Amino acid sequence: MAQQSLTASVKDVAAAAGVSLGTVSNVLNRPDRVAAATREKVERAMAELGFVRNESARSLRAGRTRTLAYVMLDAGNPFFTDVAQGIEHAAEGAELSLFLCNSDARASREATHLGHLEQQRVQGILITPVDPESPVLDAIAHRGTPLVIVDRTRRGAQFCSVAVDDVLGGRLAVEHLVDRGHRRVALVGGPLSIGQVADRFEGARTAWTSAGLPPDDLTLLVADSLTVAAGRSAGERLAGIPSGRRPTAAFCANDLVALGLLQHATTTGLQVPEQLAIVGYDDIEFAAAAAVPLTSVRQPRQELGRAAADLVLDEAGNPQHEHRQVVFTPELVARASTRG
Amino acid sequence: MAQQSLTASVKDVAAAAGVSLGTVSNVLNRPDRVAAATREKVERAMAELGFVRNESARSLRAGRTRTLAYVMLDAGNPFFTDVAQGIEHAAEGAELSLFLCNSDARASREATHLGHLEQQRVQGILITPVDPESPVLDAIAHRGTPLVIVDRTRRGAQFCSVAVDDVLGGRLAVEHLVDRGHRRVALVGGPLSIGQVADRFEGARTAWTSAGLPPDDLTLLVADSLTVAAGRSAGERLAGIPSGRRPTAAFCANDLVALGLLQHATTTGLQVPEQLAIVGYDDIEFAAAAAVPLTSVRQPRQELGRAAADLVLDEAGNPQHEHRQVVFTPELVARASTRG
DNA sequence: GCCTCCTTTTGAAACGTTTTAATTCGACGC
DNA sequence: GCGTCGAATTAAAACGTTTCAAAAGGAGGC
The missing domain is CATH 3.40.50.2300 (Response regulator)
Structure with missing residues (x-):
């Protein structure tokens, strides 16, 4: 079970298993299409080489990542970490990773985070913004990344949002x-x-x-x-x-x-x-x-997060998505x- | 200033500006090597098309991402969010994004996160593990991702770690x-x-x-x-x-x-x-x-995070890195x- | 033995970027 | 006017994955 510390690629696995590179990919993505014996051979090679899929290459090819992001206003406030937990549950269900960022209520930090997230081509951005009216948000939505405002609202129906009354x-x-x-x-x-x-x-x-x-x-x-x-x-x-x-x-x-x-x-x-x-x-x-x-x-914190995640996923996946403003009811x- | 909602690539920008694709890349990465007039033309084209760099392609080509990750034990505990803040400062200084994950003290969740992070090829992983002795950690380090244990210690000098006495x-x-x-x-x-x-x-x-x-x-x-x-x-x-x-x-x-x-x-x-x-x-x-x-x-929470980030960056960048166990002193x- | 059909495997192309070596082009010295 | 140099630009290759059309093997029917 020797492992290489330099990362092995699909090509290396193919060579080690004596099959073509396409077959290795099939083992990874449609195991049913490959003969049991071959599959086993390939899997053994992967284990021996310590193969780890390269997500960059994967999402470059796919044109989209398997990642969602939440930009929190204040990670030190338990309210927001609870919201994040709700989002995480939803993300887990959709087999997506969740990228958490903290703007710490600073607009500049928020902008930096948003810039990175856009470059990462995350599937969607959830954000409790410093300023819900900021044009930075419009620019992002306009360029095509689904964006949902959490725990704030905004005039007009530019975005989906989730808030509490x-x-x-x-x-x-x-x-x-x-x-x-x-x-x-x-x-x-x-x-x-x-x-x-x-x-x-x-x-x-x-x-x-x-x-x-x-x-x-x-x-x-x-x-x-x-x-x-x-x-x-x-x-x-x-x-x-x-x-x-x-x-x-x-x-x-x-x-x-x-x-x-x-x-x-x-x-x-x-x-x-x-x-x-x-x-x-x-x-x-x-x-x-x-x-x-x-x-x-x-406030229904976890539900808030979950609903926001559902909205952003709908926007990302459903062509006839329409923006909605969800409002939850608080309770004394x-x-x-x-x-x- | 019309903007395309479908993301434009370097190639599109090149076509729009009437230059080659390599020139656009030069504008992005070594602006001094390109004539002022050309540079301006390219920048205008980028603005018009709403060009956003594709980080997946970038890091695929580069072989590494510009990302650090911290797997928290419990995002609801203010102690860990403070540690995270310290890490974030360090990451900001090194122009890296910080990916925050929450294991919620569940080993399975932790393993899932670690798997994703390894696939993402993050530059380094900081973690407050559910179990510092878990072989999962060894496997990751062995495959080559720098990993630092935060607020826990571990026998042997397999990893860097940062803790408090x-x-x-x-x-x-x-x-x-x-x-x-x-x-x-x-x-x-x-x-x-x-x-x-x-x-x-x-x-x-x-x-x-x-x-x-x-x-x-x-x-x-x-x-x-x-x-x-x-x-x-x-x-x-x-x-x-x-x-x-x-x-x-x-x-x-x-x-x-x-x-x-x-x-x-x-x-x-x-x-x-x-x-x-x-x-x-x-x-x-x-x-x-x-x-x-x-x-x-x-406990010096922020310093804990900062020190951990410094260690992981050293391990990622310095060929003669040696594992160290940093221990901070608490104060009543x-x-x-x-x-x- | 030949044709067909189905399963399994393969080879090549593509995603968007960066980088390297090669090319163009004008200026300058002689 | 020729050769040379340097600055600016270009073309091509590479990163690792997925996908798709095409090829290779059998198995079975006649």
Whole structure:
């Protein structure tokens, strides 16, 4: 069972087995068309030489690769790794490799990744873009690589996209708080330029006014990012409000912010949920695992990924594909942080 | 600026610009060798046709790809995404793409990924393996793909590897607890078959006995996985011990377990750190962000990734490469969870 | 023994790029 | 005006695979 460390080619295998190169290829691709004895001979030669198919040559010849790619916005956020896992399941089912890239929320990094992926001729690109309106995305789609936007939406029907109804999510969160008797509520998160944040807060306001509550009692605390640190700093500002006017509950634009807020409250002795109830968004694993388990709006993360993969595969394989905007429904998960 | 949606090749560009195919290639690869006027003509043609280089053809011709790969053990664990980020920086510097795969701690999935990567002829593979002793790894290295083991070690010098001194880490954790006056301590984590866990606990025992403390006062609480849920269940077992004999501190094999334990303590009213001090391991972002910020043993995650990438690049490019085992030094980060 | 039919095997071409050696062409020195 | 040199360009080959039409072997019928 000697193995060569320099990679053997189909030609080498053919020579070793004493057959033609076409036969080796047949063994690889239509084993039924080759006589059992020959096949065995070839397979033995492949094992002896340590033959490994060259995917570059394969996809050059085929005109397409067996690869899908997902460009994540932030690999450090468990939300996106869960989405990636959903995509991976779908890719696995279609016998495709999944290429994961991380833009880290930087447009330049994203562009570099997209450039590489286009050169690789991946079958399709899934992306949670830094900016869904970027013309870079149009250029790619225009040149022919199927592209699906994940967890963002975009005006017009240029692309398929998969998202969650953020307006509804915001509504659910605030309805829950109103149900629990809260009459002064804070909205915490930002920047407002992020579509998700704007939508969630819009839903929150709708719920608030539908309940007939005065708009002035819904306080907006804008944060400059959706991070734990931003949540802590919002906690400070909240604590600065005189207790008679201070909100008794906060709806945070994501779980990281909510965890930061929770941390600040706990360390300063503010009781959660007695003095401050908290609702997060995303329902990441750490939300349930927090010291006070967090009420949160759950998004179907894995399904999001799976649906996106299905769309991109349809676009790649189905000639009469039509772009679709899939919208999932979020769900409120009530836990101790709002259990009065 | 009309663009073709069917991908144009070098040949098409050559025809459109009225030059030979070799000239187009020169524009791409040695622009200085081609006259300014011609170059401009070619570049215009490329833009008009929306030309995108075909990476498959390129790497087939070159005999190697411009790609590195990292097979992660668990994409959901922030520790590994941080390692990945370190690798990515190194890859970016070397103008390589980084292919991220997730084995999800399943050997079969890992094998599938490795097979694909070998076919892709990636320049090198970085991997945190399910089982560092697996012969699959040897087979790959033997066939010639540079492979570096990340965050695990392996007997013998078959591969390069990059790891952190877990024995020392365990020692630091327990020395810290002893310093703070704790005389009954629990070790929480498992399964013990994981090398990391065994090493950390070994270091813990060394510190304990070196301090002249009786071995019986160091309790081992074996968990069946390194997850938040396992930490909670360990909390229950801990609470079951009569308070006179109950450990006053716990050293957890990783932060997820520590967070679970912390959560259980908080919800059952056990004061942290007054009644139970907790030390975690990994210092993931959520450790500092916990309701009671967690003391933890920090590993240089990004440096780990960067060093691994450097090793694999050396192995790929340097003919007189020699396998090395790099070991980093961990560091204790003291926070509120042990601040008596 | 010849023809047909079916199974198995073969040879050649093609995918798109890079590279090397060869060619063209104008300028320059003599 | 001839030879030479250098810069710019070209033509052809190669990378490893798949595919397709064609060829080679049998087996069987007459």
